[in-house]
Amino acid sequence: MSIAEVEAQRQERKAFKLAPEPGLSPEERVALALQEIENRNMPxxxxxxxxxxxPDDAALVTKVDWAEALSRAQEHELSDALFEDLMRKYPRNGKVHFNYARRVNMRGLAMKSLRLLQTTKTFAEGTNQHQFVMKMWHLCDLLEAREGRTIPLDEDCRLLAMKHAIGAYANRVPRELPKDRLGRLTMVTGSLGPGGAERQLTRAAAQLELARRxxxxxxxxxxxxxxxxxxxAHDSGQQRDFFLADLQTAQVELHQINLMKPEPISSYGIGDEDLEALLDYLPLKVNFGIRRLVRHFRESQPDVVSLWQDGACLFAGLAALVAGVPRIQLMIRGLPPVIRRHMFQPDYEVMYRALAAVPGVEFISNSRGAAQAYADWLDLPIERFAILYNGVQQMDCQPTEALDTVWQDFEERTKGATQTIGGVFRFDTDKRPITWVRFAARYAKRHPEARFVLVGHGRLFADAVRVATELGVADKILFVGRSTEVGYWMKKMDVLVLMSSFEGLPNVLIEAQFLGVPVVSTPAGGAAECFIEGVTGHILNCADKTDLDEACEKVHALxxxxxxxDIFGPATRDFLEPNFAVPRMLENFVRLCCHADPA
Incomplete structure (x- = not known):
């Protein structure tokens, strides 16, 4: 090998933190690999x-450890192949079979785990191995009895356990709640990051607590x-604390689930051996919630638990059932994960279908479009979904010296521009920032007097700037980046444009209209419900393959x-305020919590 090749390999290892130089013993490799797994450096x-x-002559215990480490690194095919080779070479060795069965079981393949255990010798009573075998016999018999069928070896039995654990509450009788007052309300979400759902939860919780006080x-x-x-979690990583100060200022009681002590299922006093077995074999995210939230819910005694977004519904819905919470709200904030394929997990459909059959579980969506999409996906009547529109506040547009300096520099750069087209969004896949830049280039070609302002940031920010440069419109676009002065920038716009492929109820469309800015949007989610078509905005024909010529025409028409x-005075009075004002949202939310008649 040449010096250049050696150096190239060394640099590759340095860049990707891959394997160190050769010469390590098998035992050292396993030990180092386990350290990398601990650091989440799977490659x-x-x-x-x-x-x-x-090596072929490595000790059997080292080979087993090697196969187990591969499994922990999520390289299941390699791990399985090594375990199966070891079983052929050591057919009577119980350790090989048991360890392989245990690893397979951790992936939810309970039936395959049991089959592997059946091929080895009987373990002595009282040993951990014997207890594990008995546990697997009970679980597999239970699941096949509940399913009424033979379960294939490759089926994820964690989903079946979740389905039947939720189903155990299908005949529950929740305690009656008064309609004339609200007791304890617990709102649950994944983080307090800079998203629309997080903003709405924070706004609702803070305003309700301030009103209560x-x-x-x-x-x-x-x-x-x-x-x-x-x-x-609301730590500073990935901006999970973006709205933290709002809750703290309002003195809202706040807890981090990550910091709660996990509890064994046996400590909950379920009193049903079969249900305990199901609860002990749940998908990882559901298991996370069950072991941390049941005790908290029992101690806090909420009347209503409001779960915001799919992730929170998944990790907290069953925990609320086990704790006996009488009213559980599944707060739908966008299109279902079956449509947003990059977010899809099979757990969601199983979970939602099972919860839909449980008394006291309610679906609430922030748009009719999203509600209809979930109803179609889950084969539920649309009447199962209550609609709670977002509460949107008019944004502050007061200038500052720093903001004015940036704007004046941009004006100087775009002398002669007579119209400003803008967008406010996260620079990620769903919002399609690259499509937005391509629209800007098309529009600028037709209307050289136009300039553009984009507010927001995200993982596609640099890509958007690069495409703008390639298309020759970078000098016409002000990339503001992440900003807390969104109202200032909106007020500079003649039209706001949203090119999203997926949305719930896009707050930005409502916020723009409250500032008197007309909007153009793809028909993603509930976007068409946010404005008066032909008056305060225009909807485009398609969210997937947007016609940029159509977008140019509709923007120019506004x-x-x-x-x-004459337009936004009546619109604010007759359309925006009754549907999207924060006081109306709060009142409707409280009435949904109490099952009181809508306002």
Whole structure:
């Protein structure tokens, strides 16, 4: 090997943290791989555990450890192949069979695990191995009895366990709640990051708690106990604390689920051996919630648990059932994961279908479009979904010296521009920032007097800037980046454009109209429900393959309407305020919590 090749390999290892130089013993490789797994550096672990580097004369215990480490590194095919080779070479060795069965079981393949255990010798009573075998016999018999069929070896039995654990509550009788007052409300989400759902949860929790402290009620309905928010994590990583200060300022009770001590299922006093077996074999995210939230819910005694977004529904829904929470709200905030394929997990469909059959479980969506999509997916009547539109506040548009300096520099750069087209969104796949830049290039070609303002940031930010440069419109676009002064930038726009492929109820469309800015949007989610078609905005024909020529025409048709009191005065009074004002959202939310008649 040449010096250049050696150096190239060294640099590759350095860049990707892969395997160190050769010469390590098999035992050292396993130990280092386990350290990399602990650090979540799976590529480095897999490089260390290349089966070609495992000597034939290595000790059996080392080979088993090697196969187990591959499984922990999520390289299941390599792990399975090594375990199966060891079983052929050591057919009477119980350790090989048992360890392989245990690893397969951790992936939810309970039937395959049991089959593997049946091929080895009987373990002595009282041993951990014997207890594990008995546990697997019970679980597999239970699942096949509940399913009424033979379960294939490759089926994920964790999903079946979740389905039947939820189904165990299908005949529950929740305690009656009064309609004239609200007791304990617990709102649950994954983080307090800079998303629309997180903003709505934070706004609702903070405003309800402030109202409780100030006047004791909302919309004539007393709020008797403090509002509580549970969040999986609100540390500063990935901006999970973006809205933290809002809750702290309002003195909302706040808990991090990650910091709660996990409890064994046996400590909950279920009193049903079969149900305990099911609860002990759940998907990982459901298991996370069950072991942390059941005790908290029992101690906090909420009347209503409101679960915001699919992830929270998954990790907290069953825990709320086990704890006996009488009313559980599944808060739908966008299109279902079956449509957003990059977010799909089979757990969601099993979970939602099972929960839909349980008394006291309710679906609430922030748009009719999203509700209809979930109803179609889950084969539920649309009447199962209550609609709670987002509450949107008029944004502050006060200038500052720093903001004005940036704007004046941009004006100088775009002398002669007479119209400003803008967008406010996260620079990620769903919002399609690259499509937006391509639209800007098409529009600028037709209307050289246009300039563009884009507010937001995200993983596709650099790509959007690069495409703008390639298309020759970078000098016409002001990439503001992440900003807390969104209202200032919106007020500079003649039209706001949203090119999303997926949405729930896009707040930005409502916020723009409250500032007198007309909007153009793809028909993603509930976007068409946010404005008056032909008056305060236009909807495009398609969210997947947007016609940029159509977008250019509809944007241009709205020019001159910004801040027009004859348009936005009536729109604010008759459309925006009744549907999207924060006080109306709060009152409707409280009424949904109490099953009171809508306002």
């Amino acid at each position: 480095a672990a897999v490089a260390l555990l290349d089966p070609a580097l495992l 100030a006047v004791g009620e909302v919309g004539g309905i007393p709020i008797e106990r403090p509002v509580e928010v549970l969040v999986r 020019l001159g309407r910004a801040q027009d009191p």
